[in-house]
Amino acid sequence: xxxxxRSLQGKKVTPTCCTYSRDGKLVHTKFHCRxxxxxxxxxxxxxxSYDGTIxxxxxxxxxxxxxxxxxxxxxLNVATGLSAxxxxxxxxxSPDDKLLVTGTSVKKDEGNGxxxxxxxxxxxxxxxxxxxxxxxxxxxxxxxxxxxxxxxxNGLAKVYYDPVKSHRGAKLCxxxxxxxxxxxxxxxxxYIITPHALPMFREARQRSTKKQLExxxxxxxxxxxxxxxxxALDKTDDSNPRQAILRHAKEASENPYWVAPAYS
Numbered sequence: 727x728x729x730x731x732r733s734l735q736g737k738k739v740t741p742t743c744c745t746y747s748r749d750g751k752l753v754h755t756k757f758h759c760r761x762x763x764x765x766x767x768x769x770x771x772x773x774x775s776y777d778g779t780i781x782x783x784x785x786x787x788x789x790x791x792x793x794x795x796x797x798x799x800x801x802l803n804v805a806t807g808l809s810a811x812x813x814x815x816x817x818x819x820s821p822d823d824k825l826l827v828t829g830t831s832v833k834k835d836e837g838n839g840x841x842x843x844x845x846x847x848x849x850x851x852x853x854x855x856x857x858x859x860x861x862x863x864x865x866x867x868x869x870x871x872x873x874x875x876x877x878x879x880n881g882l883a884k885v886y887y888d889p890v891k892s893h894r895g896a897k898l899c900x901x902x903x904x905x906x907x908x909x910x911x912x913x914x915x916x917y918i919i920t921p922h923a924l925p926m927f928r929e930a931r932q933r934s935t936k937k938q939l940e941x942x943x944x945x946x947x948x949x950x951x952x953x954x955x956x957x958a959l960d961k962t963d964d965s966n967p968r969q970a971i972l973r974h975a976k977e978a979s980e981n982p983y984w985v986a987p988a989y990s
Contacts, residue, residue: 734760742768742813748778757798763787770815776823776869780846784817786810790828792849803849808842812863812879821869825852829862831879839878841865841886858882871895 733739746752763769763785771784780802781793788809791801811831819826826844839862843853857876864877873887873895885896920927942948 734765743770743772745772745774748774748776752795757795759793759798762791762793762801763789768813770810770813771817771828773816773818775819775846776821780819782817782819782826784808784810784815784828786813790817790826790844792826792846805844805849805851809861811861815861815863816865818865818867819846820867821872827865827867827874829857829865829876831861831863832859835859841874841876855886857884868895 731739731741762783764787767786769783769785771782773782774780775782779795781795783791783793785791788807790805790808792803794802808828809831811833815829815831817826817828824846826846826849828842828844830840830842832839838856838859841855841857841862842851844850845852858878858880860878860880860882862876863879864875866875867873868875871887871894872892873885876884876886878884887896887900889897
């Protein structure tokens with residue numbers, strides 16, 4: 727399939743962005759609007775809502791518009807004053823389809839680029855984040871992680887997350903889980919110091935838990951130390967058998983009763 731877009735005057739134009747519908751059914755030209763944004767500007771991003779009925783468009787004319795694909799003749803809502811110096815400035819919907827977010831651009835030393843959030847129904851600006859002293863170009867709201875990834879014009883990449891509503895992602899390397907308390911350190915008895923008490927009523931001095939654990943470790947009964955294996959002793963005979971036989975040679979020659987008569 728090949729689609730060649732043309733301008734209002736019928737001239738060939740260069741496509742700047744494209745997207746699929748959520749259900750993947752809208753591929754060929756079914757809805758057409760040649761004057762969606764100001765002539766001579768680039769439409770930098772198109773994004774479908776998760777319910778598949780609303781299309782958001784980010785234009786180089788500093789506007790953000792939403793369109794109902796069931797009535798595509800005019801935009802539902804228009805937000806102006808959103809400067810965009812990059813031809814790839816993004817816009818996207820929140821995973822619950824209630825918010826629409828886009829980035830703004832700034833000139834050098836003239837403020838900070840912002841991430842701006844609009845209510846989808848009323849299209850009122852509900853929140854904005856100062857990202858950095860450069861334009862916010864790319865933005866992605868991940869539907870499963872519930873985290874926002876942002877790319878800026880000065881080469882930064884930032885991730886925004888909620889400690890409660892976000893899942894995994896950046897939380898795996900940023901959020902530290904609470905360490906579990908050791909049971910041996912929590913179950914301790916209070917020590918009452920009574921210096922003037924009689925020796926028979928005086929409590930023994932309490933030792934620190936660490937020292938007590940080290941002492942218990944050395945006790946084979948408390949530490950449940952296994953018994954050492956029974957290794958047999960080395961009973962290798964290193965004696966010389968020839969010398970052992972020759973030791974009886976003199977006695978055998980003088981008294982050959984046990985040798986010569988027995989085989990004669």
